Amino acid sequence: MAEIALVDCDSFFVSCEQMVKPSLLNKPVCVTSNNNGCVVARSKEAKSLGIKMGMPVFMAKKEFPQAIYLSGNMALYGDVSERVMKTLKEYSPLIEIYSIDEAFVDLTGLKKMYRKSYIEIAKEIRDGVKEKVGVPVSIGVSSTKVLAKLASEKAKKLNGVYKIGFREIAEELKKTDISEIWGIGKNTTALLNKYGIRTAYQFTIIEDSRITTLLGKKGIELKKELLGESVYNISDKYSPPKSIQKTSSFAKFTSDKSYIINSLNYHAHRACRKLRSLNLKTKTVGLMLRTKDFKVYYQKIQLIQPTDYEFDIYEAIKIIFVDIFVPDVIYRSSGIIFEGLTEQTQLSLFSSFQNSIKAENLTAAWDKLENKYGRGAVFTGMNKDK
Secondary structure, three states, X not given: OOOEEEEEEOOHHHHHHHHHOHHHOOOOEXXXXXXXXXXXXXXXXXXXXXXXXXXXXXXHHHHOOOOEEEEXXXXXXXXXXXXXXXXXXXXXXXXXXXXXXXXXXXXXXXXXXXXXXXXXXXXXXXXXXXXXOOOOEEEEEEOOHHHHHHHXXXXXXXXXXXXXXXHHHHHHHHOOEHHXXXXXXXXXXXXXXXXXXXXXXXXXXXXXXXXXXXXXXXXXXXXXXXXXXOOOOOOOOOOXXXXXXXXXXXXXXXXXXXXXXXXXXXXXXXXXXXXXXXXXXXXXXXXXXXXXXXXXXXXXXXXXXXXXOHHHHHHHHHHHHHHHOOOOOOEEEEEEEEEOOEOOOXXXXXXXXXXXXXXXXXXXXXXXXXXXXXXXXOOOOOOOOO
């Protein structure tokens, strides 16, 4: 029987901020979306105050002025996430990254190697991530992905690790509302409630034919997972993203042309680093400017040659910027979007092989310096702060 762990970073964005700013520990902290529109992460102290996920920031600040509100720093969260996933790979050869703060870890057969129970292995993983990375995690262990996800939710409320063994499945499902099951949304919950199905256990004792009528094949798969039969295997096969987006709000609203271009070039550099880490190039560059009043200006341009080279992107940014920038308008945020991602490396008729080699050597050196000394270790003449 398979043994699967779901590792979930606790209040991930807040934990990242507290890791680099220890003064935030044990305080009501909220991380807001890039445009400071709503709350996207809360510390346990903020949750205790009554601040809700998705709450508009202006309402939260008015009702809970004692809380600390921080604009999201996706560059930091991405770096920490990579370190967490790298640490998890030290414990198991097979992990599946589910999101920026969650991953499934295959523990099957590791009990003999570690000479520990699966729950003890999970505790070792939790302690290891905290020690090596600095963020807390909750871990749920069970025989299927759906049950491991349920166990991880229970782990958050207990001591950080929780296991649902085969013999405990029925009792666990009897006290679990159907809405708490991974993959069951509001509409599906309403549909099942209409037929008197309110707990996960009630769902598992329905005839397959009825489940098929209500939810189709996915419903049967979900039933099997809830009964401890693994349907969704852990897979480490990588699916490249269809696009890469880097955005952020300005520290203060501005109409300063140089400041905005600098921010766009910074986003482009971050996006290019992401491209190179995935061995991809972009065919399309999009530029976004959001005004103080939340009006969005967006335009994109097709490149002659797919690229992961900052200076090619900077030239595209200059062209788009002239078209959409309005000097008298006050802006609150900016962003870069790469689309049409490809592994293509063939040069176009207009490209120089020698220039391509120079670009590869320059970006390799650039990345190496930043990996060693941190982001911002290298500035270009066009985006260095004045």
